[in-house]
Amino acid sequence: MENKRINGNDLIALGYKENHTLGAALKINSKRHGFTRAEMLAKFKSVLENPTAYTEDTIFSVLAESILGQDVVDATLIPLNEDPVEYTIYGASGIEAGAKEQMKVAMKLPVTVAGALMPDAHQGYGLPIGGVLATDNAVIPYGVGVDIGCRMALSIFDLPASLLDTDTATLKETILKHTRFGAGNGYLKHERVDHAVLDNKLFAENDLLRSLKDKAWTQLGSSGGGNHFVEFGIVEFVEKDEVLNIEKGLYLGLLTHSGSRGLGATVAAHYTKLAKTLCKLPYQAQNLAYLDLNTMEGQEYWLAMNLAGDYASACHEVIHDKIKDALGAELLAKIENHHNFAWKETWNDREVVVHRKGATPAAKGVMGIIPGSMATPGFLVRGKGEMAAIQSASHGAGRLMSRTQAIKTLAASELKDMLADRGITLLGAGMDEAPMAYKDIHTVMASQEELVDVVAKFSPKIVRMADDGSRED
Structure with missing residues (x-):
């Protein structure tokens, strides 16, 4: 208990309100300054009760001034409903309760029109991952997310799935040769490819x-760290799909998940900071600052x-084209969908800005891909256009535990046995991406049967992820 970190709930129990003063206290608490936990709590209580006594204190003066000036700050804030x-x-x-609470705060914004929470939801910054929020002529940078335009792309080749057994070494070599992973990683000048997006x-x-243009060119065709991947697997159609014109059967598929790399992350950071400057919201909503x-x-x-x-999208196109050409394959179909984005759409006859932070567009007839994990299936789906969900579905299985918790509690031997049992070759990745760290994809899919129809199943067999500790996801 002595070393347990002081959190916001501890301070609220002392009488602190959920405002910018709480933030000032938590910032001071990031360093114990030689105090024990009990001593630190006593100090926080004393400052709250008598802030004027601490205005010259080297450690607590900032907190004291925040307490004394909170009424002035409150007067400048845009109130929540x-x-x-x-x-x-x-x-x-x-x-988890934290994701629901974040969504509740988002639903109090003065620009909010509608919202929905997908079954893979978990807590994030501002809008929870798996949160869908429709607003009136306003865009929330943290409602979009840090990895802007992160997406799934699936290529279905005119090649039999049996190649995964007969030509495993070739497929493994192809992925290793034509992909590059991790935050900051990219291609040297003589390796770079051109693309119209750079124009x-x-x-x-x-x-x-x-x-950012040179960095964008350097990283074009590469993938981020964290949960981003490139994988070969089996695409199974249990019946012919008339829209895609693909017959019942098993096919070789290439599935990728990644986003806008350093370009998107820098854009997100810049405009989030700008939004917070222009749109002053109460403390609990400050990460939902919006731009008109x-x-x-x-x-x-x-x-x-x-x-x-x-x-x-260009990054995925480069990867898929390189691998298709290396295989000498013909493309039967390519499906792509993105999350971490905002769209102008019509909802109940009203134009709104729809934020899907870790959620898949699922308007009627729209194709999407919902992955599981490195050892569990993903699904090719077609949207039903459910308006209560703002025409959305989950973007995956969703995390069951944090990365830190997964690393501390999951056993590498269990992951190794699971992969071997399912015939999966893993290139890279860490325990934070182990399947056990994710929700059960079948339970998630069962929770959204009214949102999407399953068209085909994708079973991963050769999976490449970052192995350098990157967390650009």
Whole structure:
């Protein structure tokens, strides 16, 4: 107990309110300054009760000034609505309380129109991962997410799935040769490829994007760290799909998951900071700061976000084209969908901005891909257009435990046995991406049967992920 970290609930129990003063206290608490936990709590209580006595204190003066000036700060804030807009939760029993609380705060924003929480939801920054939020002419950078335009792409080749058994070495070599992973990693100048996305005029018109163009070129065709992957697997159609014109059977598929790399992360950081400067919200909602689309700043972010999305798509295109050419394969179909993005859509006859932070677009007839984990199946789906879900579905299985918890508690031997039992070759990755760290994909899919129809199943067999400790996801 002595070494247990002091958290916001501890301070609230002392009488602190959930405002910017709480944030100031937590920042001081990041360093114990030689105090024990009990002594630190006593200090926090004393400062709250008599802040004027600490205005000259070397450690607690910032907190004292925050307490004394909180009324002035409160007067400058954009107030939240007292009652949250009602929203639908899918798979509620499997979603942690923190994610639900984050969604509740988002539903109090003055620009909020509607919301939904997908069954893979878990806590994030601002809007929870798996949160869908429709707003009135406003875009929330943290409602989009850090990895702007992160997406799934599936190529179905005219090659038999049996190649995964007969030509395993060749397929493994192909993935290793034509992919590159991890934060900061990319290609040398003589390795780079060209793509039309790099000719976007925004690279010349926007100072921030201009400074990022060389990095974007360097990382074009590469993948991030964390849960990003490139994998070969079996695509199984239990019946002919008339829309895709693919017969019943088993096919070799290539599935990728990655986003806009350093370009998107920098754009997200820049405009989130700008939004927080322009849109002062109460402490509990500060990561939901939004930009009005009628402002210059809002339009700047919107254009930069769309460029980052196009860039993410280009990265997948480069990877898929390289591997298709290396295999000498013909493409039967390619399906792609993205999350961590905002769209202008019509909801109940009203134009809204729909944020899908870790959620898949699922309008009627729209194709999507919902992966499981490195050792569990993913699904090719077709949306049903459910309006209560704002025409959305989950973007995966969703994390069951944090990365830190997974690393501390899961056994490498268990992962090794699971992969061997299922005939899966793993290249890279760490225990934080072990299947046991994720929710059961079948339970998640059962929670959203009214949102999507399953078209085909993808079973991973050769999986490549970052092995350098990257967490760019």
